[in-house]
Amino acid sequence: xxxxxxxxxxxxxxxxxxxxxxxxxxxxxxxxxxxxxxxxxxxxxxxxxxxxxxxxxxxxxxxxxxxxxxxxxxxxxxxxxxxxxxxxxxxxxxxxxxxxxxxxxxxxxxxxxxxxxxxxxxxxxxxxxxxxxxxxxxxxxxxxxxxxxxxxxxxxxxxxxxxxxxxxxxxxxxxxxxxxxxxxxxxxxxxxxxxxxxxxxxxxxxxxxxxxxxxxxxxxxxxxxxxxxxxxxxxxxxxxxxxxxxxxxxxxxxxxxxxxxxxxxxxxxx
Ligand SMILES: NC(=O)c1ccc[n+]([C@@H]2O[C@H](COP(=O)([O-])OP(=O)(O)OC[C@H]3O[C@@H](n4cnc5c(N)ncnc54)[C@H](O)[C@@H]3O)[C@@H](O)[C@H]2O)c1
Numbered sequence: 001x002x003x004x005x006x007x008x009x010x011x012x013x014x015x016x017x018x019x020x021x022x023x024x025x026x027x028x029x030x031x032x033x034x035x036x037x038x039x040x041x042x043x044x045x046x047x048x049x050x051x052x053x054x055x056x057x058x059x060x061x062x063x064x065x066x067x068x069x070x071x072x073x074x075x076x077x078x079x080x081x082x083x084x085x086x087x088x089x090x091x092x093x094x095x096x097x098x099x100x101x102x103x104x105x106x107x108x109x110x111x112x113x114x115x116x117x118x119x120x121x122x123x124x125x126x127x128x129x130x131x132x133x134x135x136x137x138x139x140x141x142x143x144x145x146x147x148x149x150x151x152x153x154x155x156x157x158x159x160x161x162x163x164x165x166x167x168x169x170x171x172x173x174x175x176x177x178x179x180x181x182x183x184x185x186x187x188x189x190x191x192x193x194x195x196x197x198x199x200x201x202x203x204x205x206x207x208x209x210x211x212x213x214x215x216x217x218x219x220x221x222x223x224x225x226x227x228x229x230x231x232x233x234x235x236x237x238x239x240x241x242x243x244x245x246x247x248x249x250x251x252x253x254x255x256x257x258x259x260x261x262x263x264x265x266x267x268x269x270x
Contacts, residue, residue: 003031004250009074011035011067013057013143014084016043018212019163022238023081024049026246032079035070039084050074057084057139067146076156079249080147082140082184083163087177087214089131093123094174105221120174129176136180137187144191148200157199161248162188166208166264181206185260192258201257203248208264210236232265 010027014020015036024047027034036049037057044052051073055066071077088094097120107114140162151158167173168181185204192202209215209226215235227234244263247253 003029004252005079005246006031008032008078008249009035009070009076010079010081010249011037011070011077011143011147012049012081012083013037013055013139014163015047015049016040017047018214019207019210019238019241020081020083021047022242023083023245026239026242027079027081027249030246030250032249033074035066035073037066037070037084057082057143058134060138060142063139063142064146067143067150071150071154076154077147077150078156078158080143080158080160081163081245081249082143082160084135084139085163085165085181086132086135087174089128089176091125092128092131092174092176093120093125094128096120096123097174124175132174132176133180136177137183140184140187144187144202148191148195148198151200152198158201159249159253160188160191160195160200160202161245162202162204163245164188164204164206164260166206166262166267168206170268188260189258196257201253203253203256203258204260205241205244205248206260206262206264207236207241208262208267210238210241212238230265230267232267234265236263236265 010032012020012023015024016038024034024036034049035051036044036047037053037055038044041054053066056062100118104114104116162184164184165181167178188202188204244261
């Protein structure tokens with residue numbers, strides 16, 4: 001039996017580590033040729049992809065150059081995985097948020113109660129908001145657009161998978177992150193309709209908490225309470241999210257279009 005992505009060519013953004021690196025590995029195991037795009041070229045190279053390219057998804061010229069380079073290297077493109085994402089940016093109120101959380105936890109430990117109000121929004125500056133939007137939303141738009149341009153020029157069908165988050169629906173997390181990930185779902189649904197006549201399918205995946213380097217900055221007690229709230233009792237392994245992405249990328253999902261595949265161990269908070 002041939003591998004289900006044999007003969008296909010893909011690019012994955014944010015491919016240097018975490019979920020993106022796991023997606024590279026899985027798409028390659030399923031037979032695809034893969035270009036790893038990341039801000040950090042050394043990490044992209046370490047992913048083991050067929051091609052590694054430095055790319056800042058928040059910069060449309062950088063995206064256009066990387067997508068063109070991947071198309072030239074492989075002679076075609078079939079799969080785009082828009083995975084690059086950030087949870088915070090400079091001046092977004094994170095420092096005040098984490099400071100207040102620490103203060104609240106200390107009071108709780110000492111007195112069993114706390115009067116500390118934990119804010120982020122009121123400390124969030126314009127550039128802090130825009131910094132997360134630039135990567136998570138603008139970056140997804142730029143990569144979808146460049147991929148669609150290449151496929152339109154080549155007259156080829158293809159498929160896009162956008163990485164959203166359970167936070168889009170639950171509201172758990174910061175304002176810019178939740179808003180950007182919800183916007184990615186709106187973009188996905190619209191593009192699925194617009195690009196369907198070109199035989200380009202567009203879907204999103206909404207992972208729940210997943211054990212990647214980004215989790216390493218979070219205090220252990222938060223991780224423990226987060227895992228306790230997940231009915232499956234644990235975070236996802238990046239390979240589990242990658243397996244869902246590979247399904248959406250394959251012809252097994254040929255009639256799945258405009259969908260959000262939720263991979264969160266049933267950890268809805270609403
Ligand atoms: N880890 C989770 O619990 C979780 C849950 C839901 C959704 N997600 C989403 O999954 C995706 C991957 O998350 P992760 O946990 O693997 O993150 P991560 O921080 O471990 O890895 C993100 C990668 O993206 C790259 N990157 C960041 N900004 C970039 C930019 N402007 N251009 C190109 N590359 C850039 C980084 O260099 C890094 O290699 C993100 O979109 C994230 O929001 C993660």
